[in-house]
Amino acid sequence: MSPARREQIGQRKTQQRDAIAAVIRQSDGPLTIVEIHLRARRRVAGRQLGIATVYRTVNLLLQREVIHSVILGDGQTRYESAGLDHHHHFRCRVCRTVYDLPGCMLDPPAGARLPAGFRVETHELTLYGTCPRCSRPPRRANR
Amino acid sequence: MSPARREQIGQRKTQQRDAIAAVIRQSDGPLTIVEIHLRARRRVAGRQLGIATVYRTVNLLLQREVIHSVILGDGQTRYESAGLDHHHHFRCRVCRTVYDLPGCMLDPPAGARLPAGFRVETHELTLYGTCPRCSRPPRRANR
DNA sequence: TTCATTGCAAAGTTTTTGCATCTTT
DNA sequence: AAAGATGCAAAAACTTTGCAATGAA
Numbered sequence: 001m002s003p004a005r006r007e008q009i010g011q012r013k014t015q016q017r018d019a020i021a022a023v024i025r026q027s028d029g030p031l032t033i034v035e036i037h038l039r040a041r042r043r044v045a046g047r048q049l050g051i052a053t054v055y056r057t058v059n060l061l062l063q064r065e066v067i068h069s070v071i072l073g074d075g076q077t078r079y080e081s082a083g084l085d086h087h088h089h090f091r092c093r094v095c096r097t098v099y100d101l102p103g104c105m106l107d108p109p110a111g112a113r114l115p116a117g118f119r120v121e122t123h124e125l126t127l128y129g130t131c132p133r134c135s136r137p138p139r140r141a142n143r
Numbered sequence: 144m145s146p147a148r149r150e151q152i153g154q155r156k157t158q159q160r161d162a163i164a165a166v167i168r169q170s171d172g173p174l175t176i177v178e179i180h181l182r183a184r185r186r187v188a189g190r191q192l193g194i195a196t197v198y199r200t201v202n203l204l205l206q207r208e209v210i211h212s213v214i215l216g217d218g219q220t221r222y223e224s225a226g227l228d229h230h231h232h233f234r235c236r237v238c239r240t241v242y243d244l245p246g247c248m249l250d251p252p253a254g255a256r257l258p259a260g261f262r263v264e265t266h267e268l269t270l271y272g273t274c275p276r277c278s279r280p281p282r283r284a285n286r
Numbered sequence: 287t288t289c290a291t292t293g294c295a296a297a298g299t300t301t302t303t304g305c306a307t308c309t310t311t
Numbered sequence: 312a313a314a315g316a317t318g319c320a321a322a323a324a325c326t327t328t329g330c331a332a333t334g335a336a
Contacts, residue, residue, distance in 0.1 A: 008314085008315070009316085011310090011314085011316090012309080012310050012311075012314095012315055012316065013310075014309080014310075014315095014317080016316080016317070017316085033300090033301090047308095047317090048317080049317090049318090050317065050318045050319070051301090051318095052303085052317080052318070052319080052320095053316080055300095055301060056302085056303095056316085056317085057316095069216055071214060071215060071216035071269070073212075073267060074214075075214060090257075090261060093264065099261075101257065101258075103256070105256060106249065106250065106268075113246070113248060114233075114244065114270075115244075115275070116275065117274070117275025117278055117279070118233055118242075118270070118272060118273075118274060119272045119278050120233075120270045120272040121236065121271055121272040121273070122271045122272070123268065123269065124268070124269050124271070125249070125266065125267070125268045126266065126267050127257075127263045127265075127266045128263070128266065128267070129261060129263040129265070130261075130262045130264070131260070131261060132259065132261060135260055135261075135262050136260070151289090151290070152290075153290090154289090154290055154335090154336095155289095155290055155291065155334085155335050155336075156335075156336095157290095157291065157335075159292075176325085176326090190292090190333095191292085191293065192292090192293090193292065193293045193294070194293095194326090195292080195293065195294080195295095195326090195328085196292060196293075198326060199291085199292090199327090199328095202327090218300090218301085218324085218325080219325090220325095
C-alpha cells in the first residue's frame, strides 16, 4: 500500500519563494501575477522561475495572510502585502495607474446599516476616475 | 471578389436573447454566466441555448450598457442590470452567494478627503463576510 | 430570399495539477 | 536520505471564434 500523499507545503526556504515574497513586499502598489513573475525572475540567481511556482507561492502567501488580493474590476487579480495599513485604491480611467489611498472612507465602519445577520469581515473599496496628472489639461501645446 | 463580412449584430429579436435579458433584469443579485445559462435555458421553448450564445449576448448587452459586469475576484464574472439604483455587494465567504446591498455607505460622498487633483467618477464597494444563513449555527443536528 | 443568429466544436486564455527531478534540511 | 519545492507539460476552467445550419424579417 502506498502511503498517502501528505505534502506539507510552506516548509522550506527557497530562492524562488524569497524572491516572490520580496517583490510583493517591496512594491509600492498591488501587482499582477505576470508582474510578479517578471520581477521575481530577475532576482533568482542561477536558476529558473516558472509561472506555476508564482501561482503556487502566491496562493501559499494568501493562505497565510501574508498578502491580500486586490480586485480592481479589470479582471486582473493583484496582490499586495497584508501588513499595510488599511487603505483603498484609486484607478485612473485614463492611464490605468493604481494609487493607494490611505485611510478608510466607509461611514458605518464596515458593519452598521446592514441588514441583520450579515457579519462583515473585510471590505474592499475602489474609486475610479481621473488622476491629478490626467485631470490637468495641458495649458499649452508644448510644455 | 467576395464581399467583406459585415455582420451587424443585435439586429434581431430571438427567444434566446429575450430569455437572457429577462433573466438578468429580473434577478435580485448579479449572476454568473453559468447561472444565466441555467435560468435562461428554462425559458426558451422548443429550442436550445448554447453557452456560446450566452457569452455573445452578454457581451452585446455590455456593449450597449444594458448590463454591467461585477467582478468580485473569485474568478467568476457576474452581470447585473445597468438600470439599478446605486448599490454595493456582499459576498458570503461560506456559501459564495452575492447579495445586493441597497444604498451607499461611503461617508465622504465619493470625492472628499482625497488628495487634490483626483476626480472620482464612480466607485465600487464590496463587503465580505458571512451571510445570515451561514452565520446562524444550527442549534440542533437535524432540522 | 437575405443575412443575422445559433449551436457545436475548435482555439485561446488563465490557473491548477501530476510527476520526475532537484534541493533544503 | 527523506520529503518538500520546482519546472515542465498536461489538464482544467473559462471565453472567444469559425462555420454550416437555422430562423427572423
